[in-house]
Amino acid sequence: MVNFSAEKVQEIVEEKDAEYKKLEEEYSYLKEEYGELEEVCQELKRERKNIPLKVKSVYLSQNHITELERITELENAVYKAQEINKELHETNLKLSKSLKTANRDFFILAAAYVATLALMIYLFIR
Structure with missing residues (x-):
């Protein structure tokens, strides 16, 4: 298990957050274009219904095919x-857990340092 420092975790979280925001913008743009x-x-479907059955296959021009390809893309x-949004969400959750662990470890070390310092002062005074 790899432990990251709080600063490293914060950097990673900020990077992933920036990527997430960029992907959200791209997703909203793609969603608008999809609409x-x-x-x-x-x-095009309405137009196709208006065409006689015999002429349907001939009538589909390259533009219509291109539009259908764009829709598929x-x-x-x-x-x-x-999918990328889901992956970023999972990564964000992992980084949040790691940050919580790093913060907990930091406070444990700080408490141990304070206790050691207090003990040293007590022994020095005595």
Whole structure:
């Protein structure tokens, strides 16, 4: 088990927090774009319903295919962002536990130092 100093844990927490905020911004951007592309997809589906069955396969232009590919890529990006969000949350929990442990150890050492100092003063006075 690796013990980190409180400063190191704080640095790691700040780094992960910055990464988390960046990913949250990216996630919200991707979510907005996903909503826009979802509307485009619905519009394309409505258009497709209006086309006669014989002409459907011919009518899908490269733009429509590109839009559908963008929607698929965006869905994958949103899924990845959610997975990264989960990983960052788990890492944050681990770092919080480590920080609590480091703080507890620090206070134990400080108490031991104070007790030793008090004992030394007592023995010196005596």
